[in-house]
Amino acid sequence: MANLGTGVRLKHLCEGELLWLQELSIDSKMNCPIFRSVSAFLKAKLSHMINPNDRSYTKDHEWALVDGNRVKIGITDFAQDALGDVVFVKLPEVGVAVTKGDSFSEVESTKSVSDIYSPLSGNIVQVNESLVSSPELVNSSPYEDGWIAIIEFGDESDLETMSSTDYDELTAH
Amino acid sequence: MDFKTTFLNNRHRELGAKMVPFVGWEMPLSYKTGTVAEHLACRRGAVVFDVSHLGTVRLAGKDSLEILQRSFTNDLAKINPGRAQYTHHLDVEGSVVDDIIVWWVSENRFDVMPNASNTSSVINSIGGQDVTADRSVLAVQGPKARIFLGRFFPEGARVPRFRVEELSYKGYDVLVAGTGYTGEDGIELAVPNEIALEIFDELLEVGVVPAGLGARDTLRLEAGLPLHGHELGRGITPFQANLGWAVSLTKGDFIGRDALVAESQRGIHRKLVGVKGKSRQPMRDGMDLIFKGEVVGKSTSGNYSPILEVGIAMCFAPVNQSLGDAVELHSGDRVIQGEICPLPFVAKVK
Numbered sequence: 001m002a003n004l005g006t007g008v009r010l011k012h013l014c015e016g017e018l019l020w021l022q023e024l025s026i027d028s029k030m031n032c033p034i035f036r037s038v039s040a041f042l043k044a045k046l047s048h049m050i051n052p053n054d055r056s057y058t059k060d061h062e063w064a065l066v067d068g069n070r071v072k073i074g075i076t077d078f079a080q081d082a083l084g085d086v087v088f089v090k091l092p093e094v095g096v097a098v099t100k101g102d103s104f105s106e107v108e109s110t111k112s113v114s115d116i117y118s119p120l121s122g123n124i125v126q127v128n129e130s131l132v133s134s135p136e137l138v139n140s141s142p143y144e145d146g147w148i149a150i151i152e153f154g155d156e157s158d159l160e161t162m163s164s165t166d167y168d169e170l171t172a173h
Numbered sequence: 174m175d176f177k178t179t180f181l182n183n184r185h186r187e188l189g190a191k192m193v194p195f196v197g198w199e200m201p202l203s204y205k206t207g208t209v210a211e212h213l214a215c216r217r218g219a220v221v222f223d224v225s226h227l228g229t230v231r232l233a234g235k236d237s238l239e240i241l242q243r244s245f246t247n248d249l250a251k252i253n254p255g256r257a258q259y260t261h262h263l264d265v266e267g268s269v270v271d272d273i274i275v276w277w278v279s280e281n282r283f284d285v286m287p288n289a290s291n292t293s294s295v296i297n298s299i300g301g302q303d304v305t306a307d308r309s310v311l312a313v314q315g316p317k318a319r320i321f322l323g324r325f326f327p328e329g330a331r332v333p334r335f336r337v338e339e340l341s342y343k344g345y346d347v348l349v350a351g352t353g354y355t356g357e358d359g360i361e362l363a364v365p366n367e368i369a370l371e372i373f374d375e376l377l378e379v380g381v382v383p384a385g386l387g388a389r390d391t392l393r394l395e396a397g398l399p400l401h402g403h404e405l406g407r408g409i410t411p412f413q414a415n416l417g418w419a420v421s422l423t424k425g426d427f428i429g430r431d432a433l434v435a436e437s438q439r440g441i442h443r444k445l446v447g448v449k450g451k452s453r454q455p456m457r458d459g460m461d462l463i464f465k466g467e468v469v470g471k472s473t474s475g476n477y478s479p480i481l482e483v484g485i486a487m488c489f490a491p492v493n494q495s496l497g498d499a500v501e502l503h504s505g506d507r508v509i510q511g512e513i514c515p516l517p518f519v520a521k522v523k
Contacts, residue, residue, distance in 0.1 A: 084191070084387065085207040087477040088453045088484075108455050110208045110387055110476055135453065139207070 050077060051168055052143055056161035058119050059170065063143065064161050070125065071159065074147040075107060075116065075138060078171040083109040086138040089131040092124045092149055100158060105148055107138060119161055122153035179225040180309050180369045188383055196289040198226040201385040208387035212479045215355055215392055216519075219315035219322075220384035221376045227310055228292030229363065230285040232301035237283050241275065244299050244428060246411060248421035254280050257335045257352050259419050261411050262287070262295060263429025267436060269405040269414070271295060276337045276350055284337075284348065284363070288401045298428075308348075309369030313381060314359035314392075322360055324379045326372075332360060334522070343368065354389065356396025356521030391476050394485065397447065397517030403458060403473045404445060404487055412441050413489065415516065443470065443489045447518055448500060450484030450511040453477060460502040460509075462488045469494065472502055480519050484509060487516065 051057065055065040061079035065072040080086065090106040098104045103115035104124065127149045131137060138146040153159075162170070176199035185192065190201035201223065203211060214220050232240065242249055247260035254277050262271040271291040276284040284304075287295040292303055313322050323330035332338050334351040341347070345365050353359035364372055377383060390400070399405050404414050410433060411420045422434060450456060456475030461468045475486030486502060490513070498513040 084203060085209045087209065087455055087479075090454070108477075110391060110455065111202070113457075136209070 050143075051164045051171075053164040055143075056159070056163060057167035057170075058117065058161050060117050061171075062116060062119060064119050064159060066156065066159070069154070069156075070150050070152050071120065071122075072147050072150050073116065073118070075114075075142055076167070076171075077142050079114070080139050080142045080146070083107060083112065083114055083138075085110050086135045089128075089135045089138065089148065091127040091129075091131065094124055094127060096124050098122060098124060098151060100160070107135075107148075116148060118151060120151070120153050120155075120158040122151040124149055125152045126150040177226070179223050180366045181223045181225070181373055184370060184373060185223065185383075190383075190385060193386070195226065195386060198289065200226055201383070203385040203387045204383050206382065208385070208391060209477075209479045211382060211384035211388035212391050214382040215315045215357060215384060215388060216480060217316070218380070218382065219313060219318040219320070219359075220382045220388065221373065222312040222314065222384050222386075222389055223309070223373070224312050224361070224389075225305075225309040225369070226289045227305075228287045228289055228295070229304050229308065229310075230287065230292060230295055230299070230301040231304045232283045232285060232299060233281055235281055237281055240299050241283060241285070242424060243426060245273065245275070246420040246427060246429070246433075247275075248424040249275070249277065250424060251421075252277060252335075254278070255337055257337050257350050261405075261416070261419055262291075262298065263411075263427075263433070264407075265429055265432065267410045267429045267432030268407045269401075269409055269411055269416075270407070272399060272401055272405055272416075272419075274352060276348065276352075278337055278339060278348065291401070307366070308363045309366050311362045311364065311369070311373060311376070312353055312355075312359060313362070313376060314353045314355040314384075315357050318357070318359045318381075321376065321379045321381045325375050329360060329362065334358065342372070354398060355392040356398065356517060356519060357392075358522045390474075391479065394474050394476055394487070395478050395480055395517065395519040396521045397487065399445075399487075400474060410436055410441070412436055413443055414445050441492060444492050444494070445473070445516065446488055446490045446494055447514040447516040448472070448475075448486045448488050448502065448511045449481065449514040449518065450486075450502075450509055452484065452509070453482060454484045454509050456484040456486035456502050456509055456511070457504065458486075460486070460504040460507075462490055463501040463503055464490075464494065464498060468503075475502070478518055484511070485518050486511075 061076045088108040092104045098118040100121045105116040107114045185201040189205040193202040245260040261269045271287045274286045319330040329349045332349045332351050337350045348363040350361045455477040460472040462470035470490040472486040472488045478485045502509045
């Protein structure tokens, strides 16, 4: 946790205070050493506050949004930011069976390749065809337009994920 | 491990750059805009790279020209003071141990710019003084680079391609060269550290986009420009890498010349080619090049081309490999289809 050098520790600040600090740091063009030292941290902290709580998360940085016996899968904001510009998504074929813990897709950026793992077993019933020509949706809209695939499952208790709060915590450091 | 930082390090961070370790330095990989946007900004407008991590070895004295002529491959007699030249540093076997730009600043002064990791080996070979820490280097690149730079430094913006000029900016001595590593026109500025931030900020103020190492790599790849450790290195001669134009076998002796003469007599056994993919899937380095079911070579660099919107790679291939040949790149169970194509992938300025 960043120490502001004034006895204030960042984790004691609420979201509103963080926003206020960030505004101040922009206005003052980062001239104050305190703001300079925490600006990068603020950005990270704020960007990690947007993991939606309507879905759950894996330790491999996928999200899973359950609707009946189907689950929509994508990658998190943290994951897309770490990958950098996504230029290609290798989509699975509709109808294929996936096994919990196995890779069923790959997301490639200008710097690396990342496997996408299935958080439960089932069958691919739909893939996001718009990623074929616009893979950058994974960066610009990781939780909405940048979804990757929908898996139909038999047993929801198979799903091994964590809450958005736990995921916030996992990625806050 | 502690990394060296440039004088712009804080500014990079404030701009939201992702900082990464690179040959002992901490450098920006990309800014908030991202590698693809930075790449396109360079092809259409202008970007600035902080390349202060590149080495500068200053050679001064009457014997400097002679030392460089017998140490490197290119012939400085082809140019004059006030010009820049691309050249190679070889070992006795003819391998390219470094590729270098020589800025012939004035009659007896040369600024030799090796890759960051090779500065000390170049000094071992030619002597001179390591002045890397005394200056910052900004590379302003793109079709609009001169227009933007001209808004606050018109003399600098007028330095012609491959020329080097000693100019004054606000009372400071700066070295300006019409050089770069993107395939675009552009200007490189070697400036005293105390004005590096001011010039960088001026560039951003007039509309130049900051770009990181990610875009620098995809730009040089599209332009078919070699990267040390990939297209050049141990076991690779200039001729194999299509860089025979940077070698003069007629100027007199230099390190590695005998090996190159022998190779030019027996012929090269492989050549660098381009491979263009059929899909957006990025190609990567170290993949096997497959032709008619056989492994015939290996990729040395690969990525996604933002201009062509397909995967591209440079590969070493047999000398008889023809343009248009249908090939595949393999790595494990990864298979990418493509065809042999000319280099550069995207036309570059002369």
